Amino acid sequence: MKIKLGLPLVGLTLMIACQSKQNNNEQQGPFIDTLGMDKSVSPGDNFFEYANGKWLKSAKIPDDQSGWGSFYILYEDNLKKLKGIVEDAEKENAAKGSIKQKVADYYASAMDTVTIEKLGATxxxxxxxxxxxxxxxxxxxxxxxxxxxxxxxxxxxxxxxxxxxxxxxxxxxxxxxxxxxxxxxxxxxxxxxxxxxxxxxxxxxxxxxxxxxxxxxxxxxxxxxxxxxxxxxxxxxxxxxxxxxxxxxxxxxxxxxxxxxxxxxxxxxxxxxxxxxxxxxxxxxxxxxxxxxxxxxxxxxxxxxxxxxxxxxxxxxxxLSRNFVDASFNYSKIFSGQKKQSERWKRVINQIDGKLSDPLGQLYVEKYFTPEAKSRMDELVNNLQKVFAKRIEKLDWMSAETKTKATEKLNIFLKKIGYPAKWKNYSDVTITKDNYFENVMSTKAHAIKEELEKIGKNVDKTDWEMTPPTVNAYYNPTYNEIVFPAGILQPPFFYASADDAVNYGAIGAVIGHEMTHGFDDQGRQYDAAGNMKDWWTKADAEKFQQKADKVVAKYNSFTLLDNQHVNGSLTLGENLADIGGLAIAYDAFKLTKQGKEDNTKIDGFTPDQRFFLGFAQVWRIKTRDELMRVRLKTDPHSPEQYRVNGAVYNMESFYKAFDVKPTAKMYLTPENRLGVW
The missing domain is CATH 1.10.1380.10 (Neutral endopeptidase , domain2)
Known part of the structure; x- marks a missing residue:
């Protein structure tokens, strides 16, 4: 079981680039998109619309996408960077068996459509x-x-x-x-x-x-x-x-x-x-x-x-040849709503990220991941970890006995940031320029062999479940680890030069989200060592369940499309992580100089307002109806609108930041708020 943060997209791997070492595409300025906001909407009536409404109304989903917004835009930018890495490797005429040779020749063979078409089904x-x-x-x-x-x-x-x-x-x-x-x-x-x-x-x-x-x-x-x-x-x-x-x-x-x-x-x-x-x-x-x-x-x-x-x-x-590729895409359209296929080179780069993960990932981090980004992320993670421990200590519904064990689990989280400590060996993978199908088979055989060789052996906790360029994060309960690939350490999640309010609202909430997964309805069933073991007192477990049931009921009430309901039971773990993660990030933000002392407005917004806007604009996503219908049935994450609104309306600090009155449409009275962690 892996519990993951990101936006699941059918048939799409989210490979997103971190800022380059030259910082050549980091936004300079207020870091909040005020032009995309809809200030005619009251923050207390629909904060997601307030933060993103004008963008949502004007944004067009490209024909080759199943949605559009922050993740998708980053994905497209990253593909271009990865393509550049592959093309540079092609120019080098690298030694046979090297990672550059494998990456370059896989790409060359996959782009040789003349040969592929001649072969057909052969x-x-x-x-x-x-x-x-x-x-x-x-x-x-x-x-x-x-x-x-x-x-x-x-x-x-x-x-x-x-x-x-x-x-x-x-x-x-x-x-x-x-x-x-x-x-x-x-x-x-x-x-x-x-x-x-x-x-x-x-x-x-x-x-x-x-x-x-x-x-x-x-x-x-x-x-x-x-x-x-x-x-x-x-x-x-x-x-x-x-x-x-x-x-x-x-x-x-x-x-x-x-x-x-x-x-x-x-x-x-x-x-x-x-x-x-x-x-x-x-x-x-x-x-x-x-x-x-x-x-x-x-x-x-x-x-x-x-x-x-x-x-x-x-x-x-x-x-295979185009008739196979087109038929496969046309079938996938039923579930994605995508109008046309993305360009072939994009699909091939995506494949390389999945099939030659470490060779491409190694080249990626050499060029695009900075030690400064890792150092800043270490600091943020440690800050949120300390805040979470304090929040556990102050819980009024949990006994001292369970608090001690919860804190022990939190304090020994394995924290992975950027990329693996060691790269995997792909020496058994043979890649040539002239046989695309056999290249694919070689990578498949490698992947199965790699899995099989683990059976019965000691767990290697240096393993990663995501590639370095991925814009995503996850918590793994059996490793008791939180993992943040390099790809997520870039705008709009993380700005090297932004004020703390924006960074804590964005990447801070991501960090808090993954930490909370260790204590959601699934993660709480694993102890500090990663074993599925009941470490709760009976009374504490019952209190947790009562609170979780309220979260289920609340999210069950959310609807979209033609009155399709969010499944509160399916999305419970992610909803708990969204609610808890934002609260933890806010507490950590309040320990910074800006959070404690500085009420200076930037672009018309106070630090607290910028914190919540930074969070809401991370989830600026517009999704085709076809994909959303599949997500409502299968995706453990709530739709983006409710990932935002479901979290902010449970925080008193949000109401204060935007002066939300009890008459607001989404106002929750204190006794109806869904705080767990």
Whole structure:
């Protein structure tokens, strides 16, 4: 389980550049965009609109984007920087096997569209032929084993991470999978959007099958078979809300016990094919594997061959000729609303960040991450950590016993800033200029091998879950760590020359957010060592739950689009982190000189007002309706409007800063405010 801050965008990795060492694109001036505000809106009626309203009304979402605003703009700027890094590497004619050679030649091979178009579906044919040759269930499982080596099947899905009840050791965790639509309700709901999604999947599958040689009639049959099989698998899936329960997702068992859930699958052979040995595993959602076993027994082998072929074709469509790429994009439009594809070079740079993460990340930080930014971030993190400890000490609802353990956990947070302490070895990855598909397969095989080699070994806490250019942050409960990649340490999150009010409202709230995740409804179930262990008194746990229930109820009342409600249970952890993070950041800001002494207005705003405006303008995002509908069903983060309003209206300091009266539309009386931390 990883708990992350950022804005989840379907099919989009948020790789955002930090300011350069020359500071050549850092804004100089007031740092608050007053022209984008809508001062006709009262801050007490809708602070998000007040801070961002004119921008929201005038901003146009580019056709190649699913939304627009702070994250998206930074993403685009960063792509240009990363492209420059790659192109510089191309010019150097670097030594074979070096990180520059791998990055440059991957890019060159991916941009060689002439060769890619000539090949068409050819790169797939050998594996598709193996699947077509399958006659028996055992032969089917042999192919599944083979596809697992490059993650090209999604029936038996796993990841390797710290054992949540023995956090010093790695364990393989197997989780529900086997479906193509965003979550299980898309297979059963009768609303128009869900029906359109199912129809879209059928049409997409028909195209994938036809591009690899099936006639129209056979392709249509295969597509319908695929949807029927995935619908059966989806019945066993837990909902997004159910997946947030770490206790239910922890089901450690021996390999022999796991094999009893799926007797039709020879797990020993499966693990042998992957060249791994293990004595125990975590089976996060056992019902899925029971259902998979039953369906492997009851459904025809040909149906499973259809499923394997689709997963293999679709999973690799982006690496093939334009007909595959376009069909894949057109299917994704159902969920993103994006009008047209981004330019090919942008998609390729995105791939390199994901597949050659450390080689590209190493080149990135050398050019764009300053020691000064890291030093300033260290200071901010330490300041907020101290403030959070004081807030815990002052809680009126928590016992001294639980406070002691909470403070212990807070004080030993592992803090990672900028980039990893050591870079991973990619010597087993072979990259050439003239074989794009094989380059992709080499990086996939590397990623799986890297995961498998961790099984049963001691946890290496130098590992990162994000790449250095990423504009995001996360808290990992089993490591008890907070992580801030270099990409987030730039405007509008962090300005080297801004006043403290703006920086504490922006990056300070991000830091506080991640710290609070250690004590949200999920994070609080892990102790200081990262083990899932109940360290709360019964009375304190009950009081926490009562407060959390109020947060759920409040966010359930928020609506957007055509009266679609925010899911307060799904978004609880992020909402707690938003509310707590902003409060912690404000307390830390009040310890600065500006926060304590200086009431000088800048651009017409007091320091406290600038703090809250800095926070609100970080979340200046405009999202297409199609993507927002998916987010409301699957995203643990609330829509940006409520990330802002849900936090500020729970703070007395906000009401004072903007002189908000009890008659304001969003005014909350003190007894109805949602403070937890």
């Amino acid at each position: 790169p797939l044919q050998a594996t598709l032929a193996k699947i077509d040759a399958v006659k028996t269930p055992q032969e089917l499982l042999t192919v599944i084993n083979e596809l697992s080596k490059t993650s090209d099947q999604n029936l038996i899905s796993f990841y390797v991470g710290a054992d949540e009840k023995n956090s010093t050791k790695n364990i393989a965790s197997f989780s529900q999978s086997g479906t193509s639509l965003p979550e299980k309700d898309y297979y059963f709901a009768t609303d128009s959007a869900s029906k359109a999604a199912r129809e879209g999947l059928i049409n997409y599958a028909k195209q994938m099958f036809s591009f690899t040689g099936l006639d129209a009639t056979k392709a249509a049959q295969e597509a319908n078979t695929l949807l029927a099989l995935e619908t059966q698998l989806a019945k066993s899936h837990r909902t997004p809300v159910e997946l947030r329960n770490p206790q239910k997702n922890y089901n450690k068992m021996s390999v022999a016990e796991f094999a009893q859930l799926m007797p039709i699958v020879n797990l020993q052979e499966h693990f042998k094919a992957l060249n791994v040995k293990m004595d125990s595993v975590n089976v996060a959602q056992p019902d899925y594997f029971k259902a998979l076993n039953a369906l492997l027994s009851s459904q025809p082998v040909d149906a499973w061959k259809t499923k394997l072929k689709f997963d293999y074709i679709s999973g690799n469509a982006r690496y």
